[in-house]
Amino acid sequence: MTTILLTGASRGIGAACLDALRAAGATILAQSTRDGLAADFAQPGVAEDLWTRALAEAGGRIDVLVNNAGVFEANPIDAPHEDWVAGWERTMRINLTAAAELSRLAVLHWREGGRGGRLVNVASRAAYRGDSPQHWHYAASKAGMVGMTKSIARGYASDGILAFAVCPGFVMTGMAEDYLASRGGDKLLADIPLGRVADPTEVADVVRFLALEAPPSMTGAVLDVNGASYVR
Numbered sequence: 296m297t298t299i300l301l302t303g304a305s306r307g308i309g310a311a312c313l314d315a316l317r318a319a320g321a322t323i324l325a326q327s328t329r330d331g332l333a334a335d336f337a338q339p340g341v342a343e344d345l346w347t348r349a350l351a352e353a354g355g356r357i358d359v360l361v362n363n364a365g366v367f368e369a370n371p372i373d374a375p376h377e378d379w380v381a382g383w384e385r386t387m388r389i390n391l392t393a394a395a396e397l398s399r400l401a402v403l404h405w406r407e408g409g410r411g412g413r414l415v416n417v418a419s420r421a422a423y424r425g426d427s428p429q430h431w432h433y434a435a436s437k438a439g440m441v442g443m444t445k446s447i448a449r450g451y452a453s454d455g456i457l458a459f460a461v462c463p464g465f466v467m468t469g470m471a472e473d474y475l476a477s478r479g480g481d482k483l484l485a486d487i488p489l490g491r492v493a494d495p496t497e498v499a500d501v502v503r504f505l506a507l508e509a510p511p512s513m514t515g516a517v518l519d520v521n522g523a524s525y526v527r
Contacts, residue, residue, distance in 0.1 A: 299506060300349045300357050302326040302334075302397070303364030308417060308466055311499035312363060319503055324349045324357070326364060336364055336393035337385055346400045356410075359506045360401040362394035362440070363417040369429040383432040390436035395443055402451055411455025415505045416444045417498070418517070420464045424525040437462075441517055448515030457514040459505040464521025465492035489522030 299316055303309040304325035316323055325331035326345055332352075334345040350357060366389050370382035398414055405412035421430070422437040441460050448458040464487065484490065498520050505518070519527065 297321045297358045297507060298324065298353045298356060299359040299361060300324045300326070300346075300353075300397070300401075301361045301363060302336075302345075302394075303362075303417075304331060308463065308495045308498045308502075309363045311495035312361060312502045315496070315499040315503040316361075316506065319507055321359075321507065322353075324352055336389045339388075342393040342396035343400065346397055350404070357401065357404065357412070359413040359415065360397055361415045361417070361502060361506060362397060363502075364393065365390040365417070365436075367430070367433055370432055371429050372431075386432040387436050387439075390433070391439045391443075394440060398443065398447060402447060402456055405456050406451070406454050409455065412457075413506055414444070414447060414456070414458040415502055416440050416458070416460045417502065418444075418460045418462050420462050420519065420521045420525045422462060423527055444517070445515055452511075452514050457509070457511055459509060459513065459515075460517040461498060461501050461505070462517055462519050462521065463493055463498045464519075464524045466495055466498055466520075467492050487522040487524040489524075491522065493520055493522060 299321050301309065301312055301316065301323055304313045304327040313323055313325055326334050332345055332348055334341050336342060366386055368382065368386060370379055394416060401412060401414060418440045419437040421434040422441045426434040444458045444460040447456065465483065501518055501520055
């Protein structure tokens with residue numbers, strides 16, 4: 296049976312991934328604010344502690360890491376400088392640094408004894424398209440996640456370690472609803488040829504495929520789920 300560590304499982308995409316992966320028969324270790332393995336990634340050292348606890352709970356073997364945890368918080372350019380820097384660093388730590396720490400620990404784990412494993416990073420179309428003037432930090436964090444994924448795929452394929460990224464556009468979660476309301480929902484929807492934002496289950500289906508089924512030759516792939524609102 297495949298054992299998966301999934302971060303950000305409390306709601307939205309993460310909750311949908313939890314359901315999809317469990318339905319596929321995987322054993323899930325879920326980092327969640329409501330239950331499962333609690334972890335506040337805004338605090339240094341928490342990612343390593345989560346990995347250690349998850350590995351112990353899994354009996355010493357984790358097959359797949361899904362980095363989904365993240366925040367989408369406005370950081371206006373005209374905020375006081377110290378506040379702007381604090382907002383930047385908070386988003387980077389939660390969205391990118393914690394994911395990088397977990398990815399590093401996973402790669403080290405998978406290299407031991409030739410185990411191999413799979414990494415799935417949930418990024419964003421913002422990695423390629425950018426985002427609003429209040430969300431430089433969010434776009435930068437997701438671009439970093441994509442670059443990290445490609446580097447891991449290229450660096451460790453010979454060890455049986457596969458790495459993938461998913462880039463959703465707008466997804467109907469609490470974060471997206473707030474953003475749509477603040478930016479004029481109808482105008483934003485007009486920018487999506489499909490005519491609607493994605494449902495979390497659509498992203499979860501892609502995550503499940505990459506975590507459990509994608510052929511090894513797909514390693515390094517970045518899959519878009521954005522209703523053709525950004526086509527690379």
